[in-house]
Amino acid sequence: MSRWWLAPLLVLTAMGVVGVGVRWLDAPTAPSTSEAPAAVSPSETRARPWVKQVGVADRPRPAASPAPVVSSTSTELREALVEIQDVIRAGDLHHALELLDALQADHPDNPALMRQLCHVQAQRAVDLVEGGQLAEAEQGVARLTRECRDDEDTRKVRVHLLLAQARAETDLLRREWLLKSVLELEPGNAQALLALGEMADRRNQLGEAIGYLERALQSSDEVPPRAKERLAELRRHEKVEGRFQQVQRSRFKVHWEGEERASLGDTVVAILDEAHNVVGLRLGLYPPQDIPVVIYTGAQYLEANDVPDWTGGVFDGKIRIREGDTHPDRLRNTLYHEYVHALLRGNIRTALPTWFHEGLAQHLEPGSATKDPLPVVARALESNALPQWAALRAGFLQLPRGQARVAYGESLLIVRWLEQRGGSSVFATLLAALVGGRSFEEAVLLTWGSDLATLEQAWLHDLTGEP
Numbered sequence: 001m002s003r004w005w006l007a008p009l010l011v012l013t014a015m016g017v018v019g020v021g022v023r024w025l026d027a028p029t030a031p032s033t034s035e036a037p038a039a040v041s042p043s044e045t046r047a048r049p050w051v052k053q054v055g056v057a058d059r060p061r062p063a064a065s066p067a068p069v070v071s072s073t074s075t076e077l078r079e080a081l082v083e084i085q086d087v088i089r090a091g092d093l094h095h096a097l098e099l100l101d102a103l104q105a106d107h108p109d110n111p112a113l114m115r116q117l118c119h120v121q122a123q124r125a126v127d128l129v130e131g132g133q134l135a136e137a138e139q140g141v142a143r144l145t146r147e148c149r150d151d152e153d154t155r156k157v158r159v160h161l162l163l164a165q166a167r168a169e170t171d172l173l174r175r176e177w178l179l180k181s182v183l184e185l186e187p188g189n190a191q192a193l194l195a196l197g198e199m200a201d202r203r204n205q206l207g208e209a210i211g212y213l214e215r216a217l218q219s220s221d222e223v224p225p226r227a228k229e230r231l232a233e234l235r236r237h238e239k240v241e242g243r244f245q246q247v248q249r250s251r252f253k254v255h256w257e258g259e260e261r262a263s264l265g266d267t268v269v270a271i272l273d274e275a276h277n278v279v280g281l282r283l284g285l286y287p288p289q290d291i292p293v294v295i296y297t298g299a300q301y302l303e304a305n306d307v308p309d310w311t312g313g314v315f316d317g318k319i320r321i322r323e324g325d326t327h328p329d330r331l332r333n334t335l336y337h338e339y340v341h342a343l344l345r346g347n348i349r350t351a352l353p354t355w356f357h358e359g360l361a362q363h364l365e366p367g368s369a370t371k372d373p374l375p376v377v378a379r380a381l382e383s384n385a386l387p388q389w390a391a392l393r394a395g396f397l398q399l400p401r402g403q404a405r406v407a408y409g410e411s412l413l414i415v416r417w418l419e420q421r422g423g424s425s426v427f428a429t430l431l432a433a434l435v436g437g438r439s440f441e442e443a444v445l446l447t448w449g450s451d452l453a454t455l456e457q458a459w460l461h462d463l464t465g466e467p
Helices: 075-089 093-106 111-130 134-147 152-168 172-185 190-202 206-218 226-241 259-283 298-304 328-347 354-363 374-382 401-422 426-435 440-448 452-464
Strands: 009-012 017-021 069-071 245-249 252-256 291-296 313-315 319-322
Touching (some): 093 111, 111 134, 134 152, 152 172, 152 190, 190 206, 190 226, 206 226, 226 298, 252 259, 259 291, 259 328, 259 426, 291 298, 298 319, 319 328, 328 426, 354 401, 374 401, 374 452, 401 440, 401 452, 426 440
Parallel strands (some): 291 319
Antiparallel strands (some): 009 017, 017 069, 313 319
16 A cells, blocks of 8 residues: 655755655555644544545545745755754754744745745655644644645645544544534535435435535546445345434334334334443453444345345445344344444454454344354364365455355354353454454454464364364
């Protein structure tokens, strides 16, 4: 992935002409930069994986204006700028700013020197944003806006800061304000448009969500291919769910069609409240925000969601279940299962393998003890068709029914074995490490004292009884 940064250049010539330049290189998913009119404290937020926290793909940035040139016959000025050049090359922008401030105080009427100072201020602000020092970056951007002309480079820095603040913000209203502030500065910013679209979808404002994604796809920014698929999903959901009722119950926003399903909505919320308490105590984890739930008839479920007919529920940012699977035991298992997915997605940034997602979700179903996947897994093992753990990292929804049964069964056996090896609180320990920012591989090593490859070999040994 490319990294977006500002590269100052101090160019010395034999004629005593010295310049500092800034070059905009490729922009990663890190938001483009801009500043809001008021200070905003950072915190934490989440979005779909393809949205990259705030909702964008990498994209190139246009080149900045040419570096300003300072002309002076002063030996003192030339020597000072040579010193500053060395400091910048060493990467100490903070000290470079101190030196430039002192130099500008001695030459207050030199506008080109002031422009050089602004360029270094801009680079320093970007580095602070990318380093997560948002409060200090905000002070730098405020100074940049106050002292320097409001040119293209300054606007980019301001947008970059706003998007970083939105990425770190947990308060939904403040996050929305930050993203809309980006659009005031850059109306076609795809990152902000995609993120606002996801926020609208979570509120079940599907028309608004579709509008944001359409604008993102019409912008000049590059957007990930997944955005087109996402827009198609939203249109399918709007077609089916356009007349659904929405009720806020406890920690869940429930959507269904028809008054006759109101009692089913109450049942669903009661089960999810139970899952909230039971799973929360087991894992030490609770959802950071309300979870939307959509109840379909069987036909509506398949029309609205591009999933195999063997699924009874799905979580894609919302828990989606079909009315046909409402036998009390089956409904409880399905809701617990999808609630675990929602819990993991809502709290953990790092990528988790699908075998862990699906294995833990099955393991925490109330009826999990009655499941015996060993015969299915044993047959796959005998026919040399049992996937390695690495092959179970990707999603299972595209698998044929038979292969999906093996994948789900193996995932459940792996998770059960891991708990037996580590104890009843082992997954709470693992998840605490993940929430703390560890990668899955690091968290596994900390929790079990072995890496994934070693654990897989031990699991196969226990499964087959062979060394």
